[in-house]
Amino acid sequence: MHAYRTHSCADLTKANEGDTVRLSGWVHRIRDHGGVLFIDLRDHYGMTQLLCDPDSPVFSEVEKLRSEFCIRIDGNVKARDASLINPKLPTGEVEVYIRDVEVLGGAGELPLMVFGDQEYPEETRLKYRFLDLRREKMQRNMTLRSDVVSSIRKRMWDDNFREYQTPIITASSPEGARDFLVPSRLHPGKFYALPQAPQQFKQLLMVSGFDKYFQIAPCFRDEDPRADRSPTDFYQLDLEMSFVEQQDVFDVIQPVIQGVFEEFGGGRKVDTVWEQISYRDAALWYGTDKPDLRNPIKMQDVSEHFRESGFAIFAKLLEQDGTEIRAIPAPTGGSRKFCDRMNAFAQKEGLPGMGYIFWRDQGQGMEAAGPLAKNIGPERTEAIREQLGLGVGDAAFFLGGKASAFERVAGKARTTIGDELGLTDQDRFAFAWIVDFPMYEADEETGKIDFSHNPFSMPQGGMAALENDPLNVLGYQYDLACNGYELVSGAIRNHQPEIMFKAFELAGYGADEVRKRFGGMVNAFQYGAPPHGGCAAGIDRIVMLLADEANIREVILFPMNQRAEDLMMSAPSEPLPDQLMELGLRVIPQD
Numbered sequence: 132m133h134a135y136r137t138h139s140c141a142d143l144t145k146a147n148e149g150d151t152v153r154l155s156g157w158v159h160r161i162r163d164h165g166g167v168l169f170i171d172l173r174d175h176y177g178m179t180q181l182l183c184d185p186d187s188p189v190f191s192e193v194e195k196l197r198s199e200f201c202i203r204i205d206g207n208v209k210a211r212d213a214s215l216i217n218p219k220l221p222t223g224e225v226e227v228y229i230r231d232v233e234v235l236g237g238a239g240e241l242p243l244m245v246f247g248d249q250e251y252p253e254e255t256r257l258k259y260r261f262l263d264l265r266r267e268k269m270q271r272n273m274t275l276r277s278d279v280v281s282s283i284r285k286r287m288w289d290d291n292f293r294e295y296q297t298p299i300i301t302a303s304s305p306e307g308a309r310d311f312l313v314p315s316r317l318h319p320g321k322f323y324a325l326p327q328a329p330q331q332f333k334q335l336l337m338v339s340g341f342d343k344y345f346q347i348a349p350c351f352r353d354e355d356p357r358a359d360r361s362p363t364d365f366y367q368l369d370l371e372m373s374f375v376e377q378q379d380v381f382d383v384i385q386p387v388i389q390g391v392f393e394e395f396g397g398g399r400k401v402d403t404v405w406e407q408i409s410y411r412d413a414a415l416w417y418g419t420d421k422p423d424l425r426n427p428i429k430m431q432d433v434s435e436h437f438r439e440s441g442f443a444i445f446a447k448l449l450e451q452d453g454t455e456i457r458a459i460p461a462p463t464g465g466s467r468k469f470c471d472r473m474n475a476f477a478q479k480e481g482l483p484g485m486g487y488i489f490w491r492d493q494g495q496g497m498e499a500a501g502p503l504a505k506n507i508g509p510e511r512t513e514a515i516r517e518q519l520g521l522g523v524g525d526a527a528f529f530l531g532g533k534a535s536a537f538e539r540v541a542g543k544a545r546t547t548i549g550d551e552l553g554l555t556d557q558d559r560f561a562f563a564w565i566v567d568f569p570m571y572e573a574d575e576e577t578g579k580i581d582f583s584h585n586p587f588s589m590p591q592g593g594m595a596a597l598e599n600d601p602l603n604v605l606g607y608q609y610d611l612a613c614n615g616y617e618l619v620s621g622a623i624r625n626h627q628p629e630i631m632f633k634a635f636e637l638a639g640y641g642a643d644e645v646r647k648r649f650g651g652m653v654n655a656f657q658y659g660a661p662p663h664g665g666c667a668a669g670i671d672r673i674v675m676l677l678a679d680e681a682n683i684r685e686v687i688l689f690p691m692n693q694r695a696e697d698l699m700m701s702a703p704s705e706p707l708p709d710q711l712m713e714l715g716l717r718v719i720p721q722d
Contacts, residue, residue: 135203135235141177143500145224147157147208152227154179155203155235157265158196160246168193169226171246172204175270180217180226181206186373199245199262203237204229211299253684260689272686276674279391280347283368284668286387292345292370296671297332299349303648304331309353311363319715325351328667330587331652333371334624337663338655347670353600353695358682359616359672362695373666377607377623381405381564384619388611388668392560395677400559401404405611409567413612414534415457418542420568423615424561426549430541433458433529436515439574442506445486456531457541460519461548464526465489469551470501473528476547480540482530488512489526497523535575546615560613567591568608571601571637584608587631588622589664594630600639607664621666628656 135155143152146663155305156174164170170181181204183193183659196202196556201688206227242258243251245265256263256315263269272564285445287550303310303324310324325370368387372379385405392401406424413420416429434456450453464470470487477485486503499512519527528544530537549555572583580601590596590604596604611619625631631653635645646653674686684690691697711717 138172139176139606140172140179141221141227142679143179143208143222143227145210147225148210150208151205151230152208153203153205154181154227156201157245158198158200160198160203161196166704170196170229172202173265178220179222180211180220181229182209182226183229187229189229192232193229196232196234197238199238199241199265200234201238203233203235205231223347254504254692254698257684257690257692260699264688267602271679272674272680273688275678276393276670276686279674279677280366280670282315282394283387284347286390287345287368287370290343290383290387292343293341294335294343294346295341296346297329297336297348298327300431301326301332304328311351311353314714315715316714327352328367329369329583330585331649333369333665334587334626334652335655337371337373338658338660339413339622340373340636342373343370344372344665348667356691356693356695359675361671361683361690362693363691367671368668368670369665370667371663373661373663374663375623375662377566377609377664380621380623380666381407384611384621384666384668388562388618388673391673392677396560397677397679400556402559402561405562405564407564407566410565410569411567413563413565414538417539418538418545419564419615420610421612421615421617422542422563422565423549424547424557424563424612425559425614426546426555427555428460428462428549428554430457430459430545431519432456433515433518435529436511436518437529440511441501441509442486445529445531453533455534456529457534457537458515458519459528459530459541459545459548460521461482461526461528461552462521462554463524463552464548465491466526467500470528471528472551473534473544473548476544477530477540480543482537482540485544487526488515488527488529490516490521490523492523503529551594562612562613562618565610565612566608567605568610569602570604570606570608570634573602581640585620585622586635586638587624589625590630590634593627594633597630597633597637609666614676616672616676617669618676619666619668621664623662623664626656626660626662628653631656 132153137153140154140156154172156172159171159173159178161168161170166185168183172179172181183190206229208225209228211224211226243255243262246261284461300313304327308327310327313323313325315321329346329348333344347367348367349364350367351364354360354362358514362666389401389403410420413422415432418430432455434449437456438449440446445456470489474487488499488501488504490497490499504512513526521527530541568584570583571580573580573590584606585608588608591605591607607623610617625634632642632645671683671686675683678686680686
């Protein structure tokens with residue numbers, strides 16, 4: 132007999148009745164029924180009920196067991212009485228009568244219980260993550276993650292991609308976040324960087340003639356944490372292809388992502404037609420570049436209806452350059468109570484409020500109600516209703532000013548309206564490509580031009596486009612949004628050195644600095660670089676959506692907390708003096 136087990140805790144069925152078996156696992160729960168002990172024994176695969184009464188030769192030892200003891204038992208398989216069968220368990224028709232027991236690992240007083248659904252502070256869960264991971268939900272989430280990664284790999288290999296590993300210790304690269312720097316012992320005063328993404332290396336692979344690359348790549352970014360973002364590291368499906376255009380990348384990645392969501396989505400509907408929406412339209416319609424298309428609401432510009440109108444606040448706003456009035460339709464939201472609630476929502480978000488109009492049936496026809504309706508009059512109100520396609524029982528909310536000042540709140544309001552009115556289809560995965568991103572953006576205070584997205588993207592129109600206003604230049608850049616999250620980001624790359632130098636020049640990087648920072652890639656592009664492009668899909672976010680979790684830490688084995696601390700391993704920690712001396716470093720105390 133094997134030293135620890137003949138079966139897992141999910142294997143035994145009625146066919147094993149009478150067998151002598153050996154099981155190992157953790158004591159999940161103990162129940163004392165009048166001197167007869169019932170123990171649920173748990174391992175990674177499932178649960179088996181154990182039975183021990185005073186006639187067992189090891190009854191006194193079994194009485195000493197406590198939750199989360201790791202044990203090995205020998206026993207006989209017995210069929211349960213029909214009235215005691217547990218249909219929820221694969222092993223629910225049987226139980227094992229304990230003949231022998233060995234404690235493989237005792238357990239002290241538990242800081243959190245594995246059995247049950249009790250909620251614990253995140254700090255406790257992360258400090259004792261090894262216990263937290265024993266819980267059924269966490270075991271399920273991490274198994275899902277492993278299965279998703281395996282499925283992605285198979286789908287990529289089936290499409291004739293090969294997996295290559297790129298360096299972890301490399302040079303700093305501007306990817307939109309802070310680097311994690313690694314001091315060099317052999318080169319005092321110099322630093323490596325952990326890669327924010329394998330961006331340069333995968334492009335160099337295309338120059339090297341490998342044509343189709345992918346990798347489940349670790350990426351490291353010193354970022355502020357969010358519910359959908361790790362503050363230190365994450366994994367992505369990274370891919371690149373040669374001799375492709377934007378649509379070719381879409382055609383390759385869609386079957387992979389769509390297939391994974393169909394395979395692991397638990398029967399939820401998965402959109403098969405992925406709309407392509409320009410960045411400008413996404414901002415206008417949804418207030419975000421990662422819209423949740425399960426919500427059918429589209430915002431619209433209604434500025435013309437308020438220009439020189441009786442509503443002085445909006446009329447005066449529109450006299451300023453760059454301002455607009457935007458409407459958020461709210462089908463079925465036509466009650467004063469709901470409108471007041473949304474007005475209060477806007478105030479909580481830091482705005483003075485949100486104007487509104489709602490339409491009601493007064494018995495002799497439809498009437499527009501609300502302060503805005505009274506101020507602008509029936510003709511303008513009717514024109515707004517017709518533009519938005521609304522009717523009796525519906526409402527519309529209005530925000531005005533420069534889009535940059537109110538767009539974020541407008542997007543949140545759209546989401547809130549969709550959720551509260553039951554308009555958002557919760558049982559669906561809705562995808563959309565966001566395309567035509569601006570290459571550059573200007574700092575509102577200094578006016579300085581910088582890259583707004585990936586600096587290695589090819590500008591639409593090539594060199595000719597860079598001769599005009601940088602703020603009008605669009606890039607071959609694209610994101611895939613799903614249910615309000617960015618899942619994929621990518622671009623067709625800038626593979627022509629003269630265009631690259633010009634693109635960086637507009638963002639304030641001189642040719643010498645470009646050669647210094649990206650010398651390997653610039654040099655490679657002098658020797659027959661092919662047109663190429665690709666993308667990266669966030670593994671953590673994909674699994675988060677599939678697991679129906681709102682926090683990314685629920686699908687990462689050993690995540691950091693909100694302050695980028697590993698409470699279990701006590702990281703970050705202070706280095707030893709000898710370590711600093713060897714690296715030629717000195718820590719300056721912070722005031």
